[in-house]
Amino acid sequence: MKYTLKPYQETAVDEVLQRLEQAQTTYNRDGQESSFSLTATTGAGKTVMAAAVIEALFYGSEKFDNEPDPGAVVIWFSDDPNLNDQSRTRLMEASDKLVSTDLVTIAPPFSRPQLEPGKVYFLNTQRLGKNSLLTRGHLVDSGDEALPGFESAQPDLQGWTIWETIADTITADGLTVYLILDEAHRGFTAKTAREKPTIVRRLVSGHAGYPPIPIVWGISATIERFRDAMEAADASHTRRALDMVTVDGYSVQESGLVKDTVVLEIPSEAGNFDSVLVRRAARTLRESTERWAKYARTQGEHAVVHPLLVVQTPNTPDPDDVGLALDTIFSEYPDLRGNAVRHVLGDHTVQKFGAWEVEWIEPQRVQDESDVRVLIAKDAISTGWDCPRAEVMVSFRPAKDHTHITQLLGRMVRNPLAQRVPGDEKLNSVECILPFFDRTTAGKVVRYLTGQTENVDDPQRKVVVSECELRPNPTIPEQVWSCWDALPSMTVPQRGAAPVKRLVSLALALSADGVRPGALTEVQQRMHAVLDECQHRHNDALAKAVSEVWTVRGQAIAGRVGGTELTYTDFAERADDRAIRVAFSDARKAFGGDVAGSYVNHVAGPDDEGGDDGLRDAYVLTSALAYVPAVRDAVDQAADRLAEEWFDAHGQAVKALADARQQEYLAIRELATSPVRVDLMRPRTRIEDYVEEVHDDGSRVMAPLVERHVMCDADGKFPVGTLDGWEREVVELELARGASVAWYRNPSNRAVDSLGVSYRDELGNWRSMHPDFVFFNEVDGRVRASIVDPHGHHLQDSLVKLQGLAHYAEEYGATYDRIWAVSKIGASMRILDLQVSAVRSAILTSQKPPIELYQLDFAIEYDR
Secondary structure, three states: OOOOOOHHHHHHHHHHHHHHHHHHHHHHHHOOOEEEEEEEOOOOOHHHHHHHHHHHHHHOEOOOOEOOOOOEEEEEEEOOHHHHHHHHHHHHHHOOOOOHHHEEEOOOOOOOOOOOOOEEEEEEHHHHOOOOOOOOOOOOOOOOOOOOOOOOOOOOOOOOOHHHHHHHHHHOOOOEEEEEEEOOOOOOOOOOOOOOOOHHHHHHHOEOOEOOOOEEEEEEOOHHHHHHHHHHHOOOOOOEEOOOEEEOHHHHHHHOOEOOEEEEEOOOOOOOOHHHHHHHHHHHHHHHHHHHHHHHHHHOOOOOOOOEEEEEOOOOOOHHHHHHHHHHHHHHOOOOOHHHEEEOOOOOOOEEEOOEEEEEOOHHHOOOOOOOOEEEEOOOOOOOOOOOOEEEEEEOOOHHHHHHHHHHHHOOOEOOOOOOOOOEOHHHEEEEEOOOOOHHHHHHHHHHHOOOOOOOOOOOOEEEOOEEEEEEOOOOOHHHHHHHHOOEEEOOOOOOOOHHHHHHHHHHHHHHOOOOOOHHHHHHHHHHHHHHHHHHHOHHHHHHHHHHHHEEEEEEEEEOOOOOOEEEEEEEEEOOHHHHHHHHHHHHHHHOHHHHHHHHHHHHOOHHHHHHHHHHHHHHHHHHHHHOHHHHHHHHHHHHHHHHHHHHHOHHHHHOOOHHHHHHHHHHHOOOOOOOEEEOOOOOEEEEEOEEEEOOOOOEEEOOEEOOEOEEOOOOOEEOOOOOHHHHHHHHHHHOOOOEEEEEEOOOOOOOOOOOEEEEOOOOOEEEEOOOEEEEEEEOOEEEEEEEEEOOOOOOOHHHHHHHHHHHHHHHHHHEEEEEEEEEEOOEEEEEEOOOHHHHHHHHHOOOOHHHHHOOOOOEEOOO
16 A cells, blocks of 8 residues: 555454455355445445555455455446546556556456456446447336437447346356445435335345345445445345444544534624625635645745635525625635636536636546636535635525535645645645525534434534634743643554554655665664574574474374264374465564564575575574564564664754654554654644534624633633533633643644553543643743643443543653543532552542542642
8 A cells, every 4th residue: 555544444354354354255165245334424435445455355464364365356336437447547556566457347348258357347337327339229127218229239340238248247156246335325215115126236135136245345435325325225135234334533633634613604683694794705715825835945845735715505596696795705815826626517518608718527537637726616526526725615506505515615624735734734624605595594504414313424523613723822822832842752652562663664764855865774674683683582482483483283184985984193294395385474574574574584595595495594593583472572672672662863853854753653653563752743723613502593602711721812812612600610720820831722632742541441542631631830930831631421431531541640640730521420520549559559440420529538629
């Protein structure tokens, strides 16, 4: 893969491969078809995950311990050829093994008896319709009528219909057909029970004597419809439903792949303000363009993000109204060129809007055509279309069409850099301007986007109704920022992390950035020395392991004709070169391919020393070393030590690199098998909401404003509308302390400016919590930080989070003046002081509800 998969993507790919292996075994052994789904929120990178799965399916994968399926044939099906083209391009962009000839778009003439293994074939609904050149002459069932003149004819220039080709591939020995239904919630709905089966149902269930496709994998953000549709499509009820693979929206939001904030701009009073708000949209586009250009300059990047403004029209737009909107946009942003406007309307011809003549563009091309800065669209692009640089939308939809607006917003949430811009929430946001919306309908959109209604894509996203842009507070003393820079944050260990692979990744990054040239060679030499030492230290265990590598063990089963008893006989044979290479795969997994391969050469010496026997012995020895647990532990420990040594030695050099490179090093740090400390970066910009709440009747409650936050608006204030009652009480009490200097509302997501504490959940998985507040107070003449975390004791995860904070206090407590966990018991608030060892000990050994801890004598009343 060209891309480094996010942890949740790796987990999903691994689970999908397990389902496919299970489905293949079920089909080959029992002849039973099966289906399953991958459901992930918009922006999760479903196509990237699919690329990793297809790579492993065709070529095998060491990372996922997956053997290739030499007979795999993949059919990628959607209901839109444009979506297929976009998916095909993305697969090539993501994979370093899938090339153009492996990704075949089926179009007439397509004359083949069977589909080839190792290829992905793209099909869409139109290609399988009865009027398609691929299917003419094909009778779907007894109720269908052939086209006149084609009662027995094959399609033009074809010896087989596409249905025959698919059927022959399914029944061919050695081939397994996998059907990927892209955006699988589409294509199933039947208006009546008597309606003829849809094309998708024919693929899934078979028809007209043709067999069903053995393995169906649905990919969508709304998988419930797929699940229901599979039940309806399986007329014989023989297809086995495997467990679905689910990616939760929280993991996607944490990854930074999608934007954190949606800003809604809505008139605050009745009237026609469309031209005013269109002008605001153009100004926002201009400011965003300038911000991205500045960011590229500071990062030394040649590629600049060119943000896009989407103008969403009603289904029957008035051309003059659209033309007036374009006039307004260009008057506000005169630097735009005339060719910066395109449309994606159903009519693919040049459209006239007022004095403007606007050309059509294919939706999938918009992202790459950076000259296009204004896009006119309806709702046809609300599903499946993606354009990460689309950052501003102005919608002429009436309020009743809020569903179309939320759907389109769902297509605009991807971050253009495929990662969060560190510390800059403005560049991590998308803005939606709604001239014709009233407050009541705006409230519905807010509730939808924040997860207060059903079928929401992502409940973690922040939605802002009245934008408050915050910047570093100029009145905050520099001592606060110096204190800030020393605060320790923690990484979340990644599942399946391998210390040697982490070290190799670090070495490659340091070499690529010129920070430590030749780092990979150093890694190999250091690990070779560790393995050499292990040979002598664990000589006896190694000798046994060498013997095992040389020995292939098996069991013969014999029985007499007419007899009822079986005889089992063990046997052993000397390994051949192929068996040795299989054993060597364990060494590659344990030590990484670079170290294992280079150690073979290190042991074998120059080519002319030992010949084939010397090389064979080197493979056996390296494989045997991986069989000894103590050796693997020693190598892992040495790799971790060297990695941390280099992180410490080159920390300042890494901080001087561009944000994208720093993010790469942070990702490498997180590949550790246990939490490690990382620096907390200073925030650059942040977005909060001046509106605290939008009621059902559309009325708004403005958020209270508080001073001394490290991020503030132009008046030095910070809105606290997102805080609940007793969180506000904590802020009030803390700021009333005489020594109070500043405070920070810690973001709840895993960002570089969010202080994170790692902990294990009830299942033992690593998670990250983010204490609510950091307060800065003057203590004995210097500024010191304190963590104060109000957290409900009634929540299911409250104990494990409290224990995580206790572990953090045990390791990093000396950095802070106070670390307090706060909960409200009745009418009063109680504190657990985690700087006290007895309190930490009680928390870490507790198996009781946290409320009991707050009721013990060592818990104290919260006061000034």
